[in-house]
Amino acid sequence: MDARRGPRRPPLALLIAAALAAAAASIPLVYLLVRSLEAGLPRIVETLGRGRVLEYAANSLGLAVATTLTALVLGTAVAVVLTRVRVPFPRLWLLVSSLPLAVPSFIAGYGWLVSVPGIQGFLPSWLLLSAVTVPYVTLPVAAALRGASGDLEGVARTLGRPPLRAFLVATWPQVRPAAIAGALLVALYSLSDFGLVALMRFPTLTWGINAAYSASFDRAQAAILALLLVVLALAVVAGERSARGRLARRPARAVAPRPVRRGVLLALLPVVAVAPIIGVAVPLLGLAQRLVQAETLRSIDGPRLLAAVAATLGVALAAALLAVLLALPIAALAARYRGRLVSAIESVGYLGHALPGIVVGLSLVFFSLAVVPALYQTTAVLVFAYAVLFMPKAIGTVRAGLGDVPASLVSVARTLGDSPLRAWMRVTVPLALPSVGVGALLVAIATMKELPATLLLRPTGVETLATELWNRTVAFEFGAAAPYAAVLVLVAAVPAMVLSGIRSTAKEEL
DSSP: OBTTTBOSSOOHHHHHHHHHHHHHHHHHHHHHHHHHHHTOHHHHHHHHTSHHHHHHHHHHHHHHHHHHHHHHHHHHHHHHHHHHBOOSSHHHHHHHHHGGGGSOHHHHHHHHHHHSTTOOSHHHHHHHHHHHHHHHHHHHHHHHHHHSOOHHHHHHHHTTOOHHHHIIIIIHHHHHHHHHHHHHHHHHHHHHOOHHHHHTTOOOHHHHHHHHHHHOSOTHHHHHHHHHHHHHHHHHHHHHHHHHHTOOOOOOOOOOOBOOOHHHHHHHHHHHHHHHIIIIIHHHHHHHHHHTSHHHHHHOOHHHHHHHHHHHHHHHHHHHHHHHHHHHHHHHHHHHOOSHHHHHHHHHHGGGGTSOHHHHHHHHHHHHHHTOGGGTTSHHHHHHHHHHHHHHHHHHHHHHHHHTSOHHHHHHHHHTTOOHHHHIIIIIHHHHHHHHHHHHHHHHHHHHHOOHHHHHHOOTTOOOHHHHHHHHHHTTOHHHHHHHHHHHHHHHHHHHHHHHHHOTTHHHHO
16 A cells, blocks of 8 residues: 555545546547547548648647747746846746736737737737747746756866756756646647637638638538647647656756846846737737727726626636536546556546637537537536636646645544545545635636637627627727726736735646
């Protein structure tokens, strides 16, 4: 028996509950497969061979590769500056570097369109996606660098290697797993983004899926394109796991930041500031300018704005509750037990991590129409879609919290006569509750900012802040969209600030 992880064989009730939660998470992918295969192999081959589809796929891949490489290089550079150089107010700079996580990509695109009307195509899509995703690399690499040993790098320097070469040879292998994990998030974000590329009129697979769904009564083409997007996303995940598995792990020891000359410091700090300026400052400045205009103030529809706020908060809270309920048995199983079945259930639970929002939305449209038509375009299906998409955020944090609870404490409670359930309630629940709360907040924040699945699944007459913003932006009503964008940023920022005060690692999950 492992003293920390408990007995090897999980309880049957926990296994069944986790399997049911994983089965629920797999519904969108399974039904998407069924729907695509119903179209027949000839139709699939004919659809995938179209020039327009190949253009969508090439654009998606090109944008994802360019964005991931940019975020990887810039995010690593920012992490090195923040951890190896003595900068004034280091906590403030770390907060500034993570700010782009709080701004959805489509709001960044909206802010830039307000400031620079007419921008479109690959270049602005690439720059803005890179800016808003850089923290996905910066935060984990900075955490890895804080614990990485500097001994080998020092030896390399004494042997005459220049600083960059010494870093690449000695330190980079130690932080590469964290960098690759961050790059995976960037690649998946880029592949699944819909709002920004649509605003920038850059046709990708998400654009094609939405167009095929909206413009055709035969939605098999949309299902086939969605399946192609899932295959690309799963290929990215498989590549990341393969690369991470071959990496050597080394013992870690902290390296203190070093002072540098003022001229060098002034040259390095813009590296940290470039992503927050492009992804946050310029968009929010454009938003603020538009918000204070008299025309915008006159167009504010107070009751409609409040209804959108209520709808946003309502679905976010419901999604957080459902996601945590689904994540709990999977996290408990993964935190305490090992085995192929446990790994399989946990992997399925993380499926939403690789499923773009537009794919989950489309598959649940098909599923609800065919299997449970009474639920089509209801809040229940919308909340379920959010839970599937963002359940991995809850699994990760809840699993970490449960894993930190010493199994010896539970054993002590059992020896004092507590039943397994009573011991779990008295010992595990109080200690793991903060992590459960963090997981719920992470799901709520992601739900507030979600756009493509909301567009497909929202009940008729129900609009969230994201869909209200989107509806006005695509109609070029930038002034009318400003209040919804401003309130969305404020509403999403509140739980993000709460998280920043709970756990520093929570920012890495945003």
